[in-house]
Amino acid sequence: MSETAAILVADVAAPPPGALLRRRALAHKGLMIGAGILGFIVLLALLAPLIAPYDPHAQDLAKRLVPPWWYEGGSRAHPLGTDNLGRDYLSRIIYGARISLLIGCAVMVISGLIGTALGLAAGYFGRRVDMVLTFILTVRLALPLILVALAIVATVGGSLTVVILVLGLLKWDRFAVVMRAATQQVRALDYIAAAQATGASTLRIVLGEVLPNVLPQLVVVATVEAASAILLEAALSFLGLGVQPPVPSWGLMIAEAKTYMFFSMWLIAIPGVALSLLVLSINMVGDGIRDVTAPGGRN
């Protein structure tokens, strides 16, 4: 009797794993701050047409290089000032969030699909499949990414689609490395053998048993890759071989402002800070998810 009671109490006292995870996530300061900043930027991007005070492409040559409102000569009409073509900087920053987030998500999905498929296959099947896929991975890692991406964009012509495709098709390496290692670990566990014994198909085991158990690692790599894709797009656009004007990409805005930066340093500071904040928030979310899902925590 008392034994049953003890079990019942234990059942009631131990919260379901989902609730436990939620509690740990809410207690994680870095994760909450990161998620807050990221959520704010996502909101800005989604509601851009409602929030942005001006059309991000509208030029007003009479109001070129107006400084932000906290500078002398700044005005409330353009809180973050205007650029060299008299375009409202705040509106361009808000619309720029769309470009960065779109690049981050799209590249993450494309490279994630390729890398996860390769990593799962290499880790699950092992032997020859692993050898061949590891070879492909080694070849990919030997290619200097920025250089190849720049060269391809230069010959094909820069546009949002081209940048997404080039980065997506090149950046799957980290997904493959992490998924391969994680799958190798999970594969040796008893429940995989049990699933095999019940006669489940390989596809079902990989997608139903392996994938859910390597999901935390997958989510962490996905955040790292989204952040790194955003930085790469900014670098490509900064070098003039990414998204083309007049698209309000933050990297491109820094490139356009380079000539004026000695007199109007806010022109590079504002998009630079926006870019850093976005990447920082994504990395904080990624680190937070790793801490919350890993039993050991940060160490």
Add this chain to the structure above:
Amino acid sequence: MLAYSLQRLALAVLVAIAVSALAFLLLRASGDVAIALAGEGARVEDIENIRRIYGLDRPVLTQYLDWASRLLHGDFGQSLYFKSDVGGLVLDKLPTTALLAILSLGFALGISVPLGVLAALYVGSWIDRLCLVVAVVGQALPNFFFALVLMLIFAVSLRVLPVSGSETWAHFVLPTIALGYYVAPPFMRLVRTGMIEVLDSDYIRTARAKGLSRGSVVFKHALPNALVPVVALAAVQLGFLLGGSIVIETVFALDGLGYLAFQSITHKDVPVTQAIVTLLAFIYVGLTLAADLANAWLDPRMRVAR
């Protein structure tokens, strides 16, 4: 060890062949070189002529084999834009980039090893948190933006360092900091976790129990073991640095391989771009091979040939 080394070497050669072929294919297939060469407004006959002169009308495989066999004889071909020998052009710029890469790696290790060790010694303290902030900010800061900020502060406001160029040692200071900080965060994390793990191990407890001084335990017993994985990371990061130097060299107009690569890309000078991509890929393959062999030499467990 010999069997393992030979096997690794054979694999490296295979990877080198595959990557050179892939680079060739990617750069040739991504656009029509002849049309790019002929420029805007070129007539169809002009483009055909250019195809014939440069041998672009032959099958891709023939073109690759021709290019590869010349490469083995040390002939990188002729630059289309600079109108000179590609090999000479690349060799001319290589020392600048090599110097920048080594300085940057030195800078990265110089800040990340002490910070990582301190963070591991005082886990949870303010120094640990500072280390985390330095690493997290380093990962989030776009390297070209950081380079411009450095330029604004030290070259424009304080006027202590030159804005751009590559004539004196002073021209290397800002690029070194910009590129070094860009690759430092992974080192910092690796040193920190490595040190925490090592400091927790049995032999360190023994060393402490013997009554050795704290400095001796940390620097003579713990640090060398914590640095083993750092050697492997350094090899990989050096290859990464060479790629990242394209952005930094372009920002500072530092006349190295990265800047040459950027110029060749914008002028559609495919032979030069191809030579640099292939060279960087080969350097990466060589570095990872060296790192694997060094690791196998340091740790016999890794010598198992598969």
